[in-house]
Amino acid sequence: MRFILAFLFAAITLLTAAAQDHRFFVATNGNDHWSGTLPAPNGTKSDGPLATPAGARDALRRLRHTGQITGSVTVEIRGGTYPFGGSLQLTAEDSGTTASPVVWRAYENERVVFSGGIPIRKFTPVRDPAILARVNPEARPHLLATDLRTQGVTEYGEITPKGGPPLELFVNGKRMIVARFPNKGWLRIADVPQTGDTMYNKGLEREKRYNGVPAGRHYGRITYDGNEPSRWAPANDIFLHGYWTFDWSDSYQRVQSIDTVKHEITLRPPHHWYGYTKNQRYYVMNVLEELDSPGEWYLDRAHGLLYVWPQEEIREAVVSMLREPIVTLNGCSNTRIEGISFLYTRGRGVSITGGHDNLVARCVFAEMGGDAVWVDGGFRHGVVSCDMYDLGLGAIFLRGGDRKTLAPGGHYAEDNDIHDYSTWLRTGQYAVIFEGVGHRMSHNLIYNSPFEGVTFRGNDMLIEYNEFHDLMKETGDAGAIHVGRDWTWQGNVIRYNYFHDLQGPGLHGVMGVYLDDWASGFTVTGNLFYRAGRATMIGGGRFNTVTENIYVECSPSLHVDARGLGWASYYFDGTTNELFAEMDSMHYTQPPYSTRYPGLLKMEDSTPGVPKYNVIERNISYGGRWMDVYDYLAFDLSVVTIKDNVIGDPVLLRRRKDGEKGWDPYYLDIDMKEGYVALPNGDPGAAMTFRGNTIVNGNPGVRNPARRDFSLVPGSAAARLGFTPVPAGMMGLQRH
Numbered sequence: 001m002r003f004i005l006a007f008l009f010a011a012i013t014l015l016t017a018a019a020q021d022h023r024f025f026v027a028t029n030g031n032d033h034w035s036g037t038l039p040a041p042n043g044t045k046s047d048g049p050l051a052t053p054a055g056a057r058d059a060l061r062r063l064r065h066t067g068q069i070t071g072s073v074t075v076e077i078r079g080g081t082y083p084f085g086g087s088l089q090l091t092a093e094d095s096g097t098t099a100s101p102v103v104w105r106a107y108e109n110e111r112v113v114f115s116g117g118i119p120i121r122k123f124t125p126v127r128d129p130a131i132l133a134r135v136n137p138e139a140r141p142h143l144l145a146t147d148l149r150t151q152g153v154t155e156y157g158e159i160t161p162k163g164g165p166p167l168e169l170f171v172n173g174k175r176m177i178v179a180r181f182p183n184k185g186w187l188r189i190a191d192v193p194q195t196g197d198t199m200y201n202k203g204l205e206r207e208k209r210y211n212g213v214p215a216g217r218h219y220g221r222i223t224y225d226g227n228e229p230s231r232w233a234p235a236n237d238i239f240l241h242g243y244w245t246f247d248w249s250d251s252y253q254r255v256q257s258i259d260t261v262k263h264e265i266t267l268r269p270p271h272h273w274y275g276y277t278k279n280q281r282y283y284v285m286n287v288l289e290e291l292d293s294p295g296e297w298y299l300d301r302a303h304g305l306l307y308v309w310p311q312e313e314i315r316e317a318v319v320s321m322l323r324e325p326i327v328t329l330n331g332c333s334n335t336r337i338e339g340i341s342f343l344y345t346r347g348r349g350v351s352i353t354g355g356h357d358n359l360v361a362r363c364v365f366a367e368m369g370g371d372a373v374w375v376d377g378g379f380r381h382g383v384v385s386c387d388m389y390d391l392g393l394g395a396i397f398l399r400g401g402d403r404k405t406l407a408p409g410g411h412y413a414e415d416n417d418i419h420d421y422s423t424w425l426r427t428g429q430y431a432v433i434f435e436g437v438g439h440r441m442s443h444n445l446i447y448n449s450p451f452e453g454v455t456f457r458g459n460d461m462l463i464e465y466n467e468f469h470d471l472m473k474e475t476g477d478a479g480a481i482h483v484g485r486d487w488t489w490q491g492n493v494i495r496y497n498y499f500h501d502l503q504g505p506g507l508h509g510v511m512g513v514y515l516d517d518w519a520s521g522f523t524v525t526g527n528l529f530y531r532a533g534r535a536t537m538i539g540g541g542r543f544n545t546v547t548e549n550i551y552v553e554c555s556p557s558l559h560v561d562a563r564g565l566g567w568a569s570y571y572f573d574g575t576t577n578e579l580f581a582e583m584d585s586m587h588y589t590q591p592p593y594s595t596r597y598p599g600l601l602k603m604e605d606s607t608p609g610v611p612k613y614n615v616i617e618r619n620i621s622y623g624g625r626w627m628d629v630y631d632y633l634a635f636d637l638s639v640v641t642i643k644d645n646v647i648g649d650p651v652l653l654r655r656r657k658d659g660e661k662g663w664d665p666y667y668l669d670i671d672m673k674e675g676y677v678a679l680p681n682g683d684p685g686a687a688m689t690f691r692g693n694t695i696v697n698g699n700p701g702v703r704n705p706a707r708r709d710f711s712l713v714p715g716s717a718a719a720r721l722g723f724t725p726v727p728a729g730m731m732g733l734q735r736h
Contacts (some may be wrong), residue, residue: 022073025049026056028080039078049078053088061093072100079110087328096334098357106339116322116345118153122146123314126307134233136292142309149304153319156301157346159239161251161270165369165392165424168320169297170344171310175367175390179291179298181228186281190223193264201275206567207668209277216245216275221266230260231289237301242282245274247476247506250426318344320369325351329358336361343367354378366390369424371397380410385735387417392424394433401437406459406592408438415734419448426450426474434461441466443734450474454481460491467498467732476506479514484539487579488586490521490597498731500530508670511537515544518579521597526726529554530705540564543599543613548724551621552705556654558616560640562631564609566663572609580604615641620718622648622699629655631664643692646718648700652686653679
């Protein structure tokens with residue numbers, strides 16, 4: 001009996017030891033041949049932390065293969081900078097379990113940097129007379145140079161029309177600007193010559209902005225004003241960066257030649273997809289002669305010489321090199337990455353493919369050329385409480401779930417502070433992109449970018465408790481949340497978000513929630529819109545529900561159009577079958593689509609271009625313009641349910657004037673005045689249009705939106721609506 005008890009006690013002891021938590025350490029003064037079980041080298045320098053994250057991964061693999069580790073593992077990374085010449089690749093064999101995850105984290109809040117760059121030194125004042133003669137006199141005393149080749153840097157990358165940035169320079173933690181003209185702001189295309197051997201783009205026939213020329217038509221050349229190009233040496237490898245035809249699409253175009261007599265620039269193919277149009281914005285870059293202000297730099301690729309005018313004394317200079325993700329999780333699961341800063345890379349910070357239940361938390365992603373976190377496939381991966389800024393492309397991409405079966409992916413982005421992204425490509429890059437089924441974003445703060453905040457493609461997405469402001473600062477025809485052109489993207493909910501201070505300079509303005517091109521089946525409820533541009537747009541779609549939102553000083557609060565009956569009728573006249581083909585690809589007449597989204601069965605009726613079955617109900621609006629209805633003369637607005645709203649806007653309705661013929665021309669300029677009428681509060685016709693709603697003069701009872709107080713004054717018209725209180729205090733970051 002004693003023997004049996006002793007045996008059981010020993011077995012329990014062994015099992016407990018095997019399942020214990022294991023800690024390993026990595027430090028810049030470590031050694032990958034040591035055990036990694038000590039946080040610092042021992043006195044004899046015979047043992048201590050490991051030296052690299054890759055060394056830690058390899059050590060853990062060896063210990064697991066020999067059965068020495070079975071419990072949870074934490075890799076504690078000591079403060080310092082860890083350079084990456086390739087990805088830290090974690091695979092299925094590096095996974096944890098639900099009960100025992102593997103954690104890679106910064107040790108006790110020390111600053112840990114995973115760097116994709118190489119430090120650069122040996123800066124000296126420029127003495128070469130030929131170089132000094134090319135720059136402005138005021139720049140000459142400040143110009144420094146270094147030879148990259150002598151420091152092992154010979155691969156510089158290439159500037160492509162729509163790709164990420166090549167090699168970039170960071171000085172004292174700040175991204176330097178490639179020498180450009182003008183230093184700030186934009187030039188305008190003087191004209192687009194309509195002669196030449198090859199018409200590269202025939203342009204958009206319906207849109208002729210100048211001289212009867214279809215927008216985008218070109219023969220590979222543009223003209224410019226002024227004489228600045230006469231200063232530029234042919235040795236420069238010059239690029240133009242611009243919004244060439246539409247204010248929602250930019251690209252980098254390489255210069256083939258410049259005729260300073262004709263003031264004509266010939267651009268090298270491939271050309272911008274939408275062509276070039278007179279008066280569109282651009283600037284010139286990669287010109288040594290334009291290195292004329294602090295913070296600018298230029299790379300002579302032929303000789304490997306980097307020139308810079310630093311803003312201050314150079315304490316640290318880094319060039320970005322790594323094109324792969326810094327950390328890759330491929331088929332890896334139950335792994336957490338916490339408290340690490342990802343900097344100075346041309347590529348992504350973290351890439352996750354497949355696997356399940358991985359978490360990136362409390363990390364910093366900054367001074368990067370690519371996206372911060374990219375998730376493709378798998379289930380329940382999260383990005384939580386991260387700071388993301390100064391990103392060349394976007395921040396978070398989440399793809400997962402099965403659109404055919406509507407099985408959710410369950411990815412989430414929560415409590416992230418995302419700003420100053422899309423610094424290289426200025427359009428098509430987002431704070432968050434969803435693809436697939438069943439993802440969530442909540443409590444994020446998204447601001448200060450040239451383009452949009454969020455887009456998604458798929459079903460059953462939940463966007464809640466986020467704050468959006470100061471977006472689309474360079475662009476137009478854009479939205480803080482923008483989605484559209486697929487009827488099958490159903491079941492998506494946008495609720496309890498705060499949109500404010502949205503204003504862009506581009507054509508067609510900016511939107512808060514942009515349900516573009518027949519987006520259908522969306523719920524927009526409980527949101528706050530304060531000075532949020534064209535706050536909620538229903539662009540021809542159906543079965544959208546817009547309820548219990550508060551709109552203050554928006555122009556307009558709501559937009560409804562029937563574009564399928566006008567300028568976009570080619571989607572329904574047989575020219576393109578895109579919308580119907582997407583429905584067929586999802587087998588919409590069969591479960592799960594036919595049962596989950598029965599409205600799809602009503603899309604193929606005799607009038608698919610009419611925005612039927614939309615509901616706009618129990619909203620509060622004042623201080624701006626209540627509603628724009630475009631294509632007003634082409635359909636009966638009564639097909640849209642508009643009731644029980646409290647409206648105090650000085651302008652109730654903007655629409656086309658009676659008697660106007662042809663397509664409603666808002667596609668040329670959504671804010672155009674000619675041919676439109678704005679019906680004020682008090683107009684009998686507008687009051688009749690919106691019967692069934694409460695119309696008042698001025699604020700109907702919202703306390704103080706300027707101080708973020710959207711509570712309702714008791715007894716006011718808004719309060720009498722029985723409006724569900726909006727949880728303003730829960731919107732945005734919730735870090736404690």
